Amino acid sequence: MALRDFFIALSENRTLNSAAQKYGLKMGAQSVVAGTNIQETIASIKELNKQGISCTVDNLGEFVYEKSEATAAKEQILEVIKAIHENGVDAHISLKPSQLGLDIERDFCYQNLKEIVALADEYNIFVNFDMENYDRLHPSFELMEELNEEHKNVGTVIQAYFHESDENIEKYKNYRLRIVKGAYKEPANIAYQDKAEIDQKFIELIEYHLLNGKFTSIATHDHNVIDHVKQFVKVNNIPNDKFEFQMLYGFRKDMQLQLAKEGYNFCTYVPFGRDWYGYFMRRLAERPQNLTLVTKQVFTKKTNTVIGLAAAAFLAGRLTKRK
Secondary structure, eight states, X not given: OHHHHHHHHHHTOHHHHHHHHHHGGGGTGGGTOSOSSHHHHHHHHHHHHHTXXXXXXXXXXXXXXXXXXXXXXXXXXXXXXXXXXXHTOSEXXXXXXXXXXXXXXXXXXXXXXXXXXXXXXXXXOOEEEOOOSGGGHHHHHHHHHHHHTTOOOEEEEEETTBTTHHHHHHHTTTSEEEEEOOOSOOOTTTBXXXXXXXXXXXXXXXXXXXXXXXXXXXXXXXXXXXXXXXXXXXXXXXXXXXXXXXXETTBXXXXXXXXXXXXXXXXXXXXXXXXXXXXXXHHHHHOGGGGGTBOGGGSOHHHHHHHHHHHHHHHHHXXXXXX
């Protein structure tokens, strides 16, 4: 868990996040980010579509505490929706309510989300509400529920490490859901801490929604989980149009292509923008083995320098707390 905590600490460091934005693609971020602008991202989506892979697009953003920043994020996402429609690509939207103002003002966030969801609904584009830390969990669910009263093109994420996930997956079984393990540091009173427990819960939630839910997105790079799901859907006669596998852009490319070739619905999570650092660190926190799944270009000399500085800052902070 120490390595996981380390990467979570890095993801929350604003100074390092700013440094990553400054260096941008010079740090090798092109291996995990589909582009820094909409045009580059649409080009990446088209290439994936050619290989039978759909996409979910995430406009990256961290530390949004000003209305102007949230409004800018909303406008960017609206432009992405228009670009998806105009280019006729197979893609939908993933967004974080915090980027649209959840930490600023609830009604302000709702209006931003409503504008996004309404336009996406007009173009028959699905919008997924990505889940963040526990403090934002229920406010995000509530916003989705409220929007669902008028627009049925919304869904969300269930994080396996939360103790209440069994209750939530039953409550939201009529929504399209992405099942993940969880990538934030949460206390033991609300989240499982043991990897084996989280892994087991992950499988249980996937199986429940496959049997009872609307549509299941299985977000994993673990071939053991994927093999288990393949067998489970076969034994239970679950048709392919009830689920998809999801992986992150730049991770396990060969497996992504293979699953698509085998006839499974496959969706790549496509992040874009300059604000990629926190996103990437949480992916490493979620599964440190991801280090070996990303192409070597990510770890350039500049990347290693930033991570090295982060490690020093993290350790220094730990030592200071102990004193």
